[in-house]
Amino acid sequence: MKPHQLAHATFVIYQDIEPPEFWTKYFGVSPSRAGMKGQPRTMPSGRVSAFPWRQGIWSVSSKEAVTSDDLAPHLRYLAGLLNLPRPDLRELVVRTNAQMRFFCYWDNATGDRIPDVPESIRTMMEEMGGTIEIDEYR
Structure with a gap:
């Protein structure tokens, strides 16, 4: 079992x-x-929610692939995996009226950690x- 990580990114x-x-192929x-x-x-959990998707989503996480309590390795892993930056991605985001983000989990129970x-x-x-976006937990 992997220990609880203090950071990961999606x-x-x-x-x-x-x-x-489309995004999987892209x-x-x-x-x-x-x-x-x-x-x-x-x-x-594997259960099917009583509520359907409210909007389309495509995401990939670093949680299972990177072992680090710092954000930088998680973000660099995702950038490499997705071959970012891509010259045509901004145009695709505009064409599809998309919102694109790195969503970062940041455990800061001690109150002294600064996201990197x-x-x-x-x-x-x-x-x-x-x-x-950084979702900080204290």
């Missing part, structure tokens, strides 16, 4: 124009989670039209 695209298979990576608006939503998001990753996401 790359997420939310949009309702293209099916999840990135050449199988998603951690994917679904189309209105389709049944399978929860991480490399400036190069911040700049890359901004140039591609995405955001970086």
Whole structure:
């Protein structure tokens, strides 16, 4: 059993124009989670939710692939896996009216940890039209 990690990251695209298979083919990576608006939503537990997907989602996580309590290795792993930056991705985000982000889990129970998001990753996401969000737990 893996120890509890204090950080991990997920790359997420939310949009309702293209099916999840479009993003799987585009990135050449199988998603951690994917679904189309209105389709049944399978929860991480394997149960099917009573509520369908409210919008389309395609995401891939670093949680199982990277062992680190720092964000930088998780973000760099995802950037490498997805071959980011991609020159045409911003155009696809605009065309599909998508929202794109790195969603970061950050456990800060001690209150003294500072998230380590490399400036190069911040700049890359901004140039591609995405955001970086940190969900901090205390």
